[in-house]
Each structure stands twice: as structure tokens, then as C-alpha cells.
Amino acid sequence: MEGIVARRVIPSDNSCLFNAVGYVMDHDKNKAPELRQVIAATVVSDPVKYSEAFLGKPNEEYCSWILDSEKWGGAIELSILADYYGREIATYDIQTTRCDLYGQGKKYSERVMLIYDGLHYDALAMSPFDGAPEEFDQTIFPVLLDRTIGPVEGLALNLVKEQHRKRSFTDTARFTLRCGVCQIGVVGQKEAVEHAQATGHVNFQEYR
Structure with missing residues (x-):
């Protein structure tokens, strides 16, 4: 199999x-x-399945929340989309180099891959060579009998490890942010959320 895994x-x-x-x-x-x-x-x-306990908010409230283009998705949304498409979704976390698999156990015959940097998701694709146009991308991979996608999986993990070495991730527990409104420094997502709730300020910039 020739080619590279590209972000x-x-x-x-x-x-x-x-x-x-x-x-x-x-x-x-x-x-x-x-x-x-x-x-x-x-x-x-x-x-019944998507109860308040599962969603973290009442069913109806969640539905209007997820339709808001400002709101982020996460594990719940990935598991629903894996079932909707009938394919496994592998998400590689740069900070931990862990791979989470959604749709696992459903015996889906294909898999796609995403990469996550702590705040942002990008797509992973198999490209014939570095710099090849995106129309040549292969993004859907057959799942083999051993429930892997063969050599592509190793290439994807190498890319994730390389990004990890370069520290191309945001550590949401420890990253430092400055409020763009009042210039106060906060550490981590939790403090940022608390500051936003207390002040209504939501314009944060990361600084090191």
C-alpha cells in the first residue's frame, strides 16, 4: 500500500x-x-435511550442546543454519527495518543478516522503522496477480520505520535488563557468556563 496519512x-x-x-x-x-x-x-x-442522565440535559433542551452552530460536538454526537453512517469512527487524541472507536461492537465493515488536538477535530485521509490534491484522498477503510484497518492504522498512529512530539495539542486542563475583555489570566477549561459564567466574557486568547 503506497501513500501517506495526511491531516x-x-x-x-x-x-x-x-x-x-x-x-x-x-x-x-x-x-x-x-x-x-x-x-x-x-x-x-x-x-428513553437519550435521557437527561445520558445527555446531561433534558432531551428537548439538548436538541435545540445541538442545532446551535456555536455549540461543539463530542462523544455522544460521534456515536450517533457512527450509527447513522453505519461505519466506525476512530478519533485519535494527540495529547494522549489514544484512539477512541465509536460504533465498536456493531460489526461495521468500514472505518473513518479523525484527529483531535484537545479543542479541534480535523480529518485523516490516505493520500497517494505528500501534497496530493484532496480529491485523491481515501477516507473510508475496510475493517479486516482482526478488526483493524491494516497498515493504515500504523501510519495514522505515527502521524499522531509525531504531532504529540511537536506538542500540537491544547492541554485543556492546564493551558493558560487570557480574557480578551479584562485581561485576567485563567488556567484550563474549567477556570475559563467559570470566568465566562461569572462575567459574561467569552473572548479568550491562549498565551504561553
């Missing part, structure tokens, strides 16, 4: 998870509105 950058607009999934599934980086609708429809159709 395909998805715009940072709070919908990166959905657009990254759209790219690896459909070669379309603008599927966020459609996929948010899919998730809301799935959740509203099964209030």
Missing part, C-alpha cells in the same frame, strides 16, 4: 467535528447543519 484541516468554527465527519464520510466539509439535524432527530426519536 486535512477543517475550519475552526465550532462545527469542526461535524464537518470533519462530513469530509471523511462524504468528502464534504460543509455538512454540519445537516448532521446536527440528524443528531437532533435521532435524540428526539428515542427519549
Whole structure:
């Protein structure tokens, strides 16, 4: 198998998870509105499975929340999208180099891959050579009998480890932010959220 695993950058607009999934599934980086609708429809159709305990908020409230283009997706949304497409979604975390697999155990025959830097999702694709146009990307991989995707998996992990070595991730527990409104420094996502809730300031810049 010739080629490299390439990171395909998805715009940072709070919908990166959905657009990254759209790219690896459909070669379309603008599927966020459609996929948010899919998730809301799935959740509203099964209030027993998607209970307040599962979602962290009431079913109806969650549905209007996920349709807001400013809101981020995460594990719940990835598991729903894996089932919607009938494919496994592997997400590689740069900080821990861990791979989380959604749709696992469903015996899906194909897999796609995303990469996560602590705040942002990009797409992973198999490209014939470095710098090849995106239309040559392969983003859907057959799952083999051993439930891996063969050599592609090793190439993806090497890319993730390389990004980890370069510290191309945001440690959301320890990263330092400065409030763009009052210039106060906060450490980590938790403090940033608390500051935002206390003051209404939501314009943070990372600084080292």
C-alpha cells in the first residue's frame, strides 16, 4: 500500500467535528447543519435511550442546543454519527495518543478516522503522496477480520505520535488563557468556563 496519512484541516468554527465527519464520510466539509439535524432527530426519536442522565440535559433542551452552530460536538454526537453512517469512527487524541472507536461492537465493515488536538477535530485521509490534491484522498477503510484497518492504522498512529512530539495539542486542563475583555489570566477549561459564567466574557486568547 503506497501513500501517506495526511491531516486535512477543517475550519475552526465550532462545527469542526461535524464537518470533519462530513469530509471523511462524504468528502464534504460543509455538512454540519445537516448532521446536527440528524443528531437532533435521532435524540428526539428515542427519549428513553437519550435521557437527561445520558445527555446531561433534558432531551428537548439538548436538541435545540445541538442545532446551535456555536455549540461543539463530542462523544455522544460521534456515536450517533457512527450509527447513522453505519461505519466506525476512530478519533485519535494527540495529547494522549489514544484512539477512541465509536460504533465498536456493531460489526461495521468500514472505518473513518479523525484527529483531535484537545479543542479541534480535523480529518485523516490516505493520500497517494505528500501534497496530493484532496480529491485523491481515501477516507473510508475496510475493517479486516482482526478488526483493524491494516497498515493504515500504523501510519495514522505515527502521524499522531509525531504531532504529540511537536506538542500540537491544547492541554485543556492546564493551558493558560487570557480574557480578551479584562485581561485576567485563567488556567484550563474549567477556570475559563467559570470566568465566562461569572462575567459574561467569552473572548479568550491562549498565551504561553
